[in-house]
Amino acid sequence: MSDTDELLSIRAAELYYEENQTQDEIGVILRLTRWKVGRLLASAKANGFIRIEIVHPRARRLPIERRLRESTGLTDAIVVSSAGVSSDAELQSRTAQAAADYLTSLRPIPRTLGISWGRTLHDVSLHLKQGWAPGVNVVQINGGVSLNQRTGTAASTAVTIAHKADGSATLLPSPAIFERLETKQAMEADRTVAGVLALARNAQAYVFSAGQADANSALVDSGYLTVAQIDDLVTRGAVGDVVGRYIDQNGRIVDPELNERTVGIQLDQLRRAPLTIAVISGRSKHAIARAVVRNGLCTVLVTDEDTANALLQD
Amino acid sequence: MSDTDELLSIRAAELYYEENQTQDEIGVILRLTRWKVGRLLASAKANGFIRIEIVHPRARRLPIERRLRESTGLTDAIVVSSAGVSSDAELQSRTAQAAADYLTSLRPIPRTLGISWGRTLHDVSLHLKQGWAPGVNVVQINGGVSLNQRTGTAASTAVTIAHKADGSATLLPSPAIFERLETKQAMEADRTVAGVLALARNAQAYVFSAGQADANSALVDSGYLTVAQIDDLVTRGAVGDVVGRYIDQNGRIVDPELNERTVGIQLDQLRRAPLTIAVISGRSKHAIARAVVRNGLCTVLVTDEDTANALLQD
DNA sequence: GGCGATCTTGCTCTCTTGAGCAGCGGCCAC
DNA sequence: GTGGCCGCTGCTCAAGAGAGCAAGATCGCC
Numbered sequence: 001m002s003d004t005d006e007l008l009s010i011r012a013a014e015l016y017y018e019e020n021q022t023q024d025e026i027g028v029i030l031r032l033t034r035w036k037v038g039r040l041l042a043s044a045k046a047n048g049f050i051r052i053e054i055v056h057p058r059a060r061r062l063p064i065e066r067r068l069r070e071s072t073g074l075t076d077a078i079v080v081s082s083a084g085v086s087s088d089a090e091l092q093s094r095t096a097q098a099a100a101d102y103l104t105s106l107r108p109i110p111r112t113l114g115i116s117w118g119r120t121l122h123d124v125s126l127h128l129k130q131g132w133a134p135g136v137n138v139v140q141i142n143g144g145v146s147l148n149q150r151t152g153t154a155a156s157t158a159v160t161i162a163h164k165a166d167g168s169a170t171l172l173p174s175p176a177i178f179e180r181l182e183t184k185q186a187m188e189a190d191r192t193v194a195g196v197l198a199l200a201r202n203a204q205a206y207v208f209s210a211g212q213a214d215a216n217s218a219l220v221d222s223g224y225l226t227v228a229q230i231d232d233l234v235t236r237g238a239v240g241d242v243v244g245r246y247i248d249q250n251g252r253i254v255d256p257e258l259n260e261r262t263v264g265i266q267l268d269q270l271r272r273a274p275l276t277i278a279v280i281s282g283r284s285k286h287a288i289a290r291a292v293v294r295n296g297l298c299t300v301l302v303t304d305e306d307t308a309n310a311l312l313q314d
Numbered sequence: 315m316s317d318t319d320e321l322l323s324i325r326a327a328e329l330y331y332e333e334n335q336t337q338d339e340i341g342v343i344l345r346l347t348r349w350k351v352g353r354l355l356a357s358a359k360a361n362g363f364i365r366i367e368i369v370h371p372r373a374r375r376l377p378i379e380r381r382l383r384e385s386t387g388l389t390d391a392i393v394v395s396s397a398g399v400s401s402d403a404e405l406q407s408r409t410a411q412a413a414a415d416y417l418t419s420l421r422p423i424p425r426t427l428g429i430s431w432g433r434t435l436h437d438v439s440l441h442l443k444q445g446w447a448p449g450v451n452v453v454q455i456n457g458g459v460s461l462n463q464r465t466g467t468a469a470s471t472a473v474t475i476a477h478k479a480d481g482s483a484t485l486l487p488s489p490a491i492f493e494r495l496e497t498k499q500a501m502e503a504d505r506t507v508a509g510v511l512a513l514a515r516n517a518q519a520y521v522f523s524a525g526q527a528d529a530n531s532a533l534v535d536s537g538y539l540t541v542a543q544i545d546d547l548v549t550r551g552a553v554g555d556v557v558g559r560y561i562d563q564n565g566r567i568v569d570p571e572l573n574e575r576t577v578g579i580q581l582d583q584l585r586r587a588p589l590t591i592a593v594i595s596g597r598s599k600h601a602i603a604r605a606v607v608r609n610g611l612c613t614v615l616v617t618d619e620d621t622a623n624a625l626l627q628d
Numbered sequence: 629g630g631c632g633a634t635c636t637t638g639c640t641c642t643c644t645t646g647a648g649c650a651g652c653g654g655c656c657a658c
Numbered sequence: 659g660t661g662g663c664c665g666c667t668g669c670t671c672a673a674g675a676g677a678g679c680a681a682g683a684t685c686g687c688c
C-alpha cells in the first residue's frame with residue numbers, strides 16, 4: 001500500500017473508531033468514495049494498526065486458545081486476558097476464576113473429581129459458586145499439608161469444593177512425602193488410605209495445579225522439602241512439581257527415590273485419564289507449564305495470556 | 315446491568331471482536347437473540363470494556379482534541395497518540411510531524427510565518443516536505459543562538475522551513491538576551507534589526523515551542539542563562555519560557571528586567587495575533603503547556619496525548 | 629395482593645457495511 | 659506502437675447492525 005494510503009487509512013480509522021462516523025461521512029470528509037474508505041479501514045486492520053482489547057477480569061483470549069489447542073493437541077484451553085493486570089496475584093486470581101467457570105460448565109458433570117492442593121486450588125475453591133454442581137464427590141489425589149501452621153489447607157480446599165457442590169469430600173489422611181519408604185508403604189497398606197487412593201485413581205476428572213521448582217514451593221513452605229533439596233532437584237533438571245512429584249522438561253521424574261516416598265496418584269495415571277485439568281499461571285510457572293502440556297499430563301489447560309504465548313513460542 | 319449480563323457481554327465481545335462472528339452467530343452460541351447480543355455489545359462498549367486503539371506514529375486522538383478545544387477555547391488542537399511510544403524523543407518526533415502536517419494543510423497559506431527556534435522547531439523543519447507551501451516568507455521572531463558551537467541552529471531552522479516552501483527566510487541577527495539593556499536598545503535601533511522585528515510583528519501566523527524552566531533549557535545550553543539564574547526564576551514562579559521570555563503559571567513575565575534585555579516580539583503581540591501555533595510535548599513541559607494555553611498565548615496547540623490529558627485535568 | 633411505573637424483550641424497518649464483479653487505466657514485453 | 663496482464667475503482671446486491679416501538683415481564687409501593 002502506498003504511503004499516502006497508509007496515512008489516509010489512519011485518518012479514516014480515527015474518524016471511524018474514535019468519532020463514530022459512518023464510512024459514507026468519512027468519504028465526504030476525506031473526499032473519497034465510501035468503498036475506498038471501507039478498503040482503507042480493512043487495510044488498517046490488516047496492517048495491525050487497529051488494536052482491539054477487551055479489558056475485563058473475566059475476559060478470555062479465544063484466538064490464543066485456538067492456537068494452543070491446535071499446536072499442542074489439548075482438548076481444551078482456557079486463556080485469560082492479562083490486559084490491565086498489574087500484579088501476579090491478580091493474574092492468578094483471574095485464572096482461578098476461569099478454572100472455576102470451566103468446572104461449573106463441565107458436561108457431563110463428573111461424579112468423582114480428583115483434586116490436588118495448593119494456593120491455586122484453594123483460590124479456585126473460593127471462586128466456585130454455591131451449587132456449582134449437584135453432588136460431586138471430591139477426592140484428594142495427593143498427600144496433604146500437615147506439618148505446620150498451614151495444616152488443613154489441603155483438606156479445606158477439598159471440603160470447600162465439595163460443600164459448594166452439595167457433595168462429599170474424601171480426604172487423603174497422609175503427609176505429602178514420607179521420610180522413610182517403609183513408613184509410606186505401611187501407610188498405603190492401611191485399608192482406609194488404600195481405599196482413598198483407589199477412589200482417586202478412578203476419578204472421572206482431575207483438577208490440579210503445578211509448582212515451580214524454587215524456594216517458594218508449597219512443599220518447602222509446608223516443610224516437606226528443604227531449600228537445599230529443591231536446589232539439588234533443580235540441578236538435576238527439575239522445572240517444577242505436579243501432585244508433589246518433581247519432573248524435568250521432558251516430563252520425567254527427576255528423583256525416583258523421592259518419588260517413591262511421595263503419596264498420591266502416579267503421573268502415568270494422570271496421563272491415562274481422559275479429563276485432566278491443569279490450572280497454571282504466572283511468570284514463574286512458564287517452564288513447568290510447558291513440561292505439563294508437552295508431556296501429556298493434562299488434557300485441558302487453564303492459564304494466562306503470557307504463559308500461553310510462551311507455550312506458543314516453541 | 316446485572317452481573318450475568320456483564321459476563322455475557324464479555325463472552326459476546328470475545329466472539330465478536332476476536333473471532334469475527336456475526337451477532338447472529340453469537341446469538342446461536344450463547345442462546346440469545348441477535349438483538350440481545352447487539353445490546354450486550356453496546357453495553358460492553360458503554361462500560362469501557364472494549365478498548366480500541368490506533369497504533370501508528372501518525373495517529374491522532376480526535377476526541378481529546380475536541381474536548382481540549384471545548385474546555386480551553388483554542389481554535390484548534392492537534393493531539394498525537396502516545397500508544398506504543400517508548401521514549402520521550404519518539405513522542406516529540408511524532409508531535410513535530412503532526413505540526414509539520416498541520417502547517418502543510420493550513421489554508422489560507424500564510425504569506426509571512428513567524429517562527430521561534432529550538433529543538434522542537436528544528437524537528438518540525440525536518441519533517442516538512444519539500445514544497446509544503448509555495449513561497450512563504452519565514453521570519454525569525456526572537457533572538458537566536460550564537461554564543462557557542464550550536465551557532466546557526468536558529469538560522470538553519472528558519473532557512474530550512476523557508477527553503478522547503480520555496481520561499482525566503484528573514485533572520486534576526488541578534489543574540490537572544492543581551493547582558494546590558496543599553497546594548498539591546500542600540501541593537502533594536504539599527505534599521506536592519508528594526509525592520510526584521512517589524513516584519514515579525516506583522517506575520518500572519520506564528521509557530522513556536524516553549525521551554526521548561528530547568529537546567530536543560532536551550533537558553534542554558536546556548537549560554538544565555540546560567541543554571542543559577544534558572545533556579546532563581548523558578549523560585550520566583552517561572553514554569554518555562556516562550557520565545558525566550560520566562561512566565562509563571564498565570565502567564566506573567568517573571569523577571570521584567572530580564573525580559574527587557576530579551577530580543578524578539580512581545581508576548582502581548584502573540585496574544586493579539588489571530589493564528590499562533592504552539593508545539594509543545596513531553597512530560598517535562600506539562601506546566602509550561604498549561605501556562606501557554608490558559609493565558610491565551612496560542613490559538614492552536616500541537617501536543618501529545620499525555621500533555622493534553624494533563625491540561626484536561628483542571 | 630393489586631396496580632402503576634419501569635425495564636426488558638423481540639420485533640420491523642432502515643441504515644450501514646462487505647462481497648463480488650465489470651470496466652478502466654497503467655504497465656510491461658515484444 | 660500494440661496486445662495482454664494486473665491492479666484499482668466504483669458499482670450492484672445481499673448481509674449485518676442499529677433505531678425505534680409495542681407487548682410482556684418485573685418491581686416497588688401501597
